[in-house]
Amino acid sequence: MTTPRKPYVRRRYWNEPTMGWWERFYLFEVVRGLAVTGGVFLRNMGKWITGRKGALTAYYPEETRADYAAGNRGKHILTQRPDGRPQCVACNMCATVCPAQVIEIDAAFDPDDPAHPKYPSRFEIDYSRCVFCGFCVEACPEDAIRMVKETPDLPGFDRDRMWLGREELLNWQPRADVAKPYPVRPPHEPGRSADA
Amino acid sequence: MNAPDLAISLVYIAYALAVLLTFGAILTWVERKQAAIMSDRIGANRAYVRIPFTQVKLIWLGLFHGMADGLKLLLKEDFKPLAYDKLAYALGPWLAIVPVLLVFAVVPFGGTLDPGRLFPSLAGWFGGRTYPMQIAPIDAGILIVFAFSGISIIGAMLAGWSSANKFSLLGALRAGSQLISYELVMGLTVLGLVLIFGTVNLASIVERQSGTVLGFLPAWGIVYQPFAAILFLIAGIAENKRTPFDLPEAESELISGYFTEYSAMKQGIFMLSEFIEIAIIGALFVTLFLGGYNLPWMNDSGFVFPGGHAVPLSHGWVVLLQLLTFLGKIFLLCSFQILVRWTLPRFRWDQLLRFAWKFLLPLAIANLVVTAFALWAQPA
Numbered sequence: 001m002t003t004p005r006k007p008y009v010r011r012r013y014w015n016e017p018t019m020g021w022w023e024r025f026y027l028f029e030v031v032r033g034l035a036v037t038g039g040v041f042l043r044n045m046g047k048w049i050t051g052r053k054g055a056l057t058a059y060y061p062e063e064t065r066a067d068y069a070a071g072n073r074g075k076h077i078l079t080q081r082p083d084g085r086p087q088c089v090a091c092n093m094c095a096t097v098c099p100a101q102v103i104e105i106d107a108a109f110d111p112d113d114p115a116h117p118k119y120p121s122r123f124e125i126d127y128s129r130c131v132f133c134g135f136c137v138e139a140c141p142e143d144a145i146r147m148v149k150e151t152p153d154l155p156g157f158d159r160d161r162m163w164l165g166r167e168e169l170l171n172w173q174p175r176a177d178v179a180k181p182y183p184v185r186p187p188h189e190p191g192r193s194a195d196a
Numbered sequence: 197m198n199a200p201d202l203a204i205s206l207v208y209i210a211y212a213l214a215v216l217l218t219f220g221a222i223l224t225w226v227e228r229k230q231a232a233i234m235s236d237r238i239g240a241n242r243a244y245v246r247i248p249f250t251q252v253k254l255i256w257l258g259l260f261h262g263m264a265d266g267l268k269l270l271l272k273e274d275f276k277p278l279a280y281d282k283l284a285y286a287l288g289p290w291l292a293i294v295p296v297l298l299v300f301a302v303v304p305f306g307g308t309l310d311p312g313r314l315f316p317s318l319a320g321w322f323g324g325r326t327y328p329m330q331i332a333p334i335d336a337g338i339l340i341v342f343a344f345s346g347i348s349i350i351g352a353m354l355a356g357w358s359s360a361n362k363f364s365l366l367g368a369l370r371a372g373s374q375l376i377s378y379e380l381v382m383g384l385t386v387l388g389l390v391l392i393f394g395t396v397n398l399a400s401i402v403e404r405q406s407g408t409v410l411g412f413l414p415a416w417g418i419v420y421q422p423f424a425a426i427l428f429l430i431a432g433i434a435e436n437k438r439t440p441f442d443l444p445e446a447e448s449e450l451i452s453g454y455f456t457e458y459s460a461m462k463q464g465i466f467m468l469s470e471f472i473e474i475a476i477i478g479a480l481f482v483t484l485f486l487g488g489y490n491l492p493w494m495n496d497s498g499f500v501f502p503g504g505h506a507v508p509l510s511h512g513w514v515v516l517l518q519l520l521t522f523l524g525k526i527f528l529l530c531s532f533q534i535l536v537r538w539t540l541p542r543f544r545w546d547q548l549l550r551f552a553w554k555f556l557l558p559l560a561i562a563n564l565v566v567t568a569f570a571l572w573a574q575p576a
Contacts, residue, residue, distance in 0.1 A: 026551075027426075030540060037539040041234045048233070056236040 061155045072149035073132045076125055078169040079144055085113075086170055088144035090120040094136035102126040103136060123169060127152045128162035200322045204311065208331045212300045215523065219475035220468045223530055224262045227471075230531060231538045269464035277457045281358035288355030288455075289462045293469035295344040295351070296476055302337045303479050304330040304399045306489050306518040307496050313511045328399050329489075329518070337398035338386055341480060342379065345435060348469075349375040352437075352444060355466070356454030367453025370545065371437065371444035377552040378434035378441075384560035385424040385431065388567040389484055392420050402488035406495055412502045414492040417485035423563050425485040427556055432477035433533055434552070436470060440540040443548055478529030479522075486525055489518035 023029050044054030058065045068074060079087045090107035108121035136145050154162045225240075232239025241258035254260070276285070306329030312319035334340065349372060356368020390396055393404045407415045418425040434441035445453030452458075455466045482488060493501050494517070498508035509517070543551065 026555075033539050034535060037234050038535055040236070041230065041535065044233045044236065054233060054236075055238045057238045059238060 061153055064151065064153065068149040068151075070149060073134045073147045074149045075127070075147065075152040075164070076136070076169055077146050077148055077171055078123060078166065079146060080170060086120060086123070086144060086166065087142050088120050088123060088140075089116055089142055090118045090123075091141065093139045093141060094145055097135045097139040099133060099135065100129045100131045102129045120166060123166040124163050125169070126163050127154050128159040200311070200325065201327075204309070204327050205331065208329070212305070212331055213297070215305075216297055216300055216472050216475060217468075219526070219530070220472040221262050221266070223471040223474055223534075224265065224467075225259055226531065227534050227537075228261065229258065230534050234535070234538055266464065269461050272460040274462065275459040277360055279360045280457065281360070284354045284358030285457075288351055288358060289458065289465035289469075291351030291354060292348055293351075293465050293472070295347040296469050296473050299341050299344045299476050300479065301331040302334060302340045302398055303483055304328060304333075304402050304488060305479075305522050306515060309515060310511055314515070329515075330399055333399055335395075335397045337401070338390065338396040341398075342383055345375075345379065348473075349379075352454050355458065356444075359454075359457035361457050363450045363452075364454050364456045367444045367446075367450045367456070370450075371454050374437070374441065374443060374548060374552075375435060377549060378431045378556075381552060381556045381560050382428060382431040382435060384557070384564055385421075385427040386484060388421050388424045388564050389417050391564075391567050391571055392417075398483055398488075402483055402490065405487040406490045408493065408502070414487055414490070416487040416490075421485070421563070421567070423559070424567075425481070427560050427563065428485065429477075429481055429532075430556065432481060433536060434548075436473045436477055436533075438470065438474070438533070439537045440542050441548060442542060443545055446542060474530050474533050475526055477533065478526040481529050482522065482525040486529075489522040491517065491521050 047054030081087055088105075090105050092105055092107075095101075095103040095105055102125055104122065104124045104126075105120050106122035107118050110117055110119045113119075132147075134147055137147055152162075152164060154164075156162065229239045231237075239258060240261040241255060243258060243260040243264045244253040244255045245260050245263075246253050308326050309329050310326045312322045312324055332340075352371035352375070353368045356364040356366075356371065359365075389401070393401050395401060395404075401417075405414070405416050409415045409419060413419050437444050443453075444450075445455070450456070452463075455463055458466060491499075493499055494514075496514060498506060498514070500506045
């Protein structure tokens with residue numbers, strides 16, 4: 001016993017495109033499409049020929065985009081104390097939380113600063129593996145690591161050269177930042193000024 | 197055939213091969229760059245040639261990417277499928293590219309060459325003979341063109357069949373039915389032109405296009421048969437199996453279609469034949485509809501403008517101008533085909549065949565009937 005087949009009913013969708021005879025004829029709409037792309041080609045070609053840039057692409061790495069969003073997690077910076085030493089106390093929390101395990105810190109002892117006796121003698125980030133998640137910034141108890149919108153700009157053929165060290169990362173100058181004035185604290189030790 | 201004829205023929209053949217292979221190589225670059233510029237991008241521009249012992253790197257807008265690609269294809273492993281028909285598999289690429297190259301033999305790429313006037317020191321050797329700038333000046337021009345493009349269908353089908361791969365087989369079936377359908381349309385559109393010019397000899401067709409109509413319009417085929425020109429261009433792009441007619445090699449459905457199982461330079465030959473065919477379609481369109489090597493108001497001795505103003509030119513300049521005109525027109529046509537390829541999305545398979553049989557074919561037949569009727573009604 002066979003069940004009778006249901007007649008085929010074509011499904012109609014709410015967003016089904018409706019084409020008039022003009023679109024159905026195809027050729028004229030094709031010509032319109034060619035006019036659009038050809039117009040873009042002529043406009044861009046005119047720009048290139050007259051020495052301007054006819055593309056939206058940034059010519060990385062010779063040229064970097066100027067319009068990164070303000071909150072873009074581009075690369076890391078280490079913040080500094082007023083005297084220029086890193087705010088980092090080498091607690092290794094960022095290295096622990098890092099999902100890509102790209103942060104390497106060597107801690108050292110600083111007898112000159114009893115309030116912060118531990119500091120990083122080496123602080124390196126491997127940008128060939130960094131996933132730019134920003135967890136290190138969240139984990140830092142000292143506000144020692146932040147992320148800025150600029151990219152590290154380390155293109156190359158050798159992954160060993162995609163590391164940034166302490167000196168490259170230590171570039172946020174608190175004195176130069178007018179938006180976030182650094183709280184000036186009294187010198188903690190006689191004979192050493194905070195402005196040194 | 198005596199020595200001067202042989203020498204001229206060899207020069208023509210060398211010229212044709214050089215032009216076609218250069219077009220094949222340059223068009224890969226043109227396609228990349230034009231597509232990039234059309235879509236607000238920069239395009240391939242990193243490959244460079246370093247002058248030895250210096251740090252001078254020649255980039256030249258990425259022209260060397262084509263060279264890098266060719267080198268890569270030559271050096272890659274020639275991977276073969278496990279089970280395949282050896283003879284047909286080896287023949288496939290050659291049957292795809294050789295007919296394409298041979299079509300150029302009957303295409304006139306310049307007017308009449310008088311080597312004695314070009315090189316007065318050799319005038320005695322040539323004995324005042326003149327040569328039409330065409331490798332094979334035969335009467336059956338258009339028929340030869342269609343015969344050879346028929347052979348290239350066999351190339352695609354052999355390649356797909358012999359690969360022992362279902363994707364290749366599907367691609368081959370699609371190639372066969374598509375090419376045969378559009379071949380028909382192409383033939384019918386050209387018939388109207390044959391009726392008007394009364395010959396299938398391509399050289400005579402081009403010579404008939406060198407005058408003017410109505411006093412000022414160049415007597416090009418597109419003026420007599422604008423409709424056929426559009427249909428011919430559509431059918432030509434379809435013959436070349438390029439987007440929007442690239443069903444035989446639709447990547448999203450068939451990987452690479454009939455040449456899925458080809459690798460290294462064998463695959464490169466398929467690509468090269470596609471790019472050369474762009475130039476061939478351009479050359480045929482220029483020959484049939486755009487006056488071939490003729491510039492408007494130009495003849496074998498110089499320009500004669502509509503106002504009666506004449507600019508005489510020496511034979512050498514005329515030959516050079518005709519060669520350059522032909523190449524320039526082909527290049528514009530190639531650029532147009534690339535524009536089409538990067539604008540229109542691919543057809544569905546049923547749409548493709550319906551477009552050929554229910555749209556283009558009736559239009560082509562109507563064009564032919566109207567042309568025949570107009571010729572019959574026109575007072576002789």
